[in-house]
Amino acid sequence: xxxxxxxxxxxxxxxxxxxxxxxxxxxxxxxxxxxxxxxxxxxxxxxxxxxxxxxxxxxxxxxxxxxxxxxxxxxxxxxxxxxxxxxxxxxxxxxxxxxxxxxxxxxxxxxxxxxxxxxxxxxxxxxxxxxxxxxxxxxxxxxxxxxxxxxx
Numbered sequence: 001x002x003x004x005x006x007x008x009x010x011x012x013x014x015x016x017x018x019x020x021x022x023x024x025x026x027x028x029x030x031x032x033x034x035x036x037x038x039x040x041x042x043x044x045x046x047x048x049x050x051x052x053x054x055x056x057x058x059x060x061x062x063x064x065x066x067x068x069x070x071x072x073x074x075x076x077x078x079x080x081x082x083x084x085x086x087x088x089x090x091x092x093x094x095x096x097x098x099x100x101x102x103x104x105x106x107x108x109x110x111x112x113x114x115x116x117x118x119x120x121x122x123x124x125x126x127x128x129x130x131x132x133x134x135x136x137x138x139x140x141x142x143x144x145x146x147x148x149x150x151x152x
Contacts, residue, residue: 002103002130005119005144006030006086007094014098014108015072017080027105028072032085035069043068097144099123116144 015026029035045051046061057064072084083105097119099110109127113119123144124137135143 002101003109003127004030004100004102004106005097006100006106007089008096008098008112009089009093010096010112010114012089012096012098012112015074015077015080017077025107026072026080026084027082027107029069029083029085029105030100032069032071032088035085039065039068099127116141120144 014028016023017026042051042065043061046054046064051061051064053064062068066083069083069085071088072086073079074087086106096112096114097116098108098112099119100106101109110119110122113122120137120141123140124135127134127140129135
């Protein structure tokens, strides 16, 4: 779909960087822990000489899978770069939801909301499902309440 819901703390403000002409959100991937686990497992196989794609690339695992994923350091804007991940919020702080586009690493396309209903109302008026396609409040609510919605 090019859209996903991310669980965030109340009051979360996605990091923004001042550009040449305006301020833009810093694109951030989600699901840091899952990606680190995948990377570490692949790296281990590589070190053991057992990775299935090792013969295609050679001696450097990072040439195959890129550098090990890293979280954004919210306290150091000068370190913000492409390819970083959302902060690893403790589960008990993930009380709200925000809609993100995932055509890039991920930038927010909605404010933070406490409920699916509030997000569905907002999205039906202000967001596309992809490109120029839109959805009704009911369609957004159905998608947000489904298996790929914020409970996952």
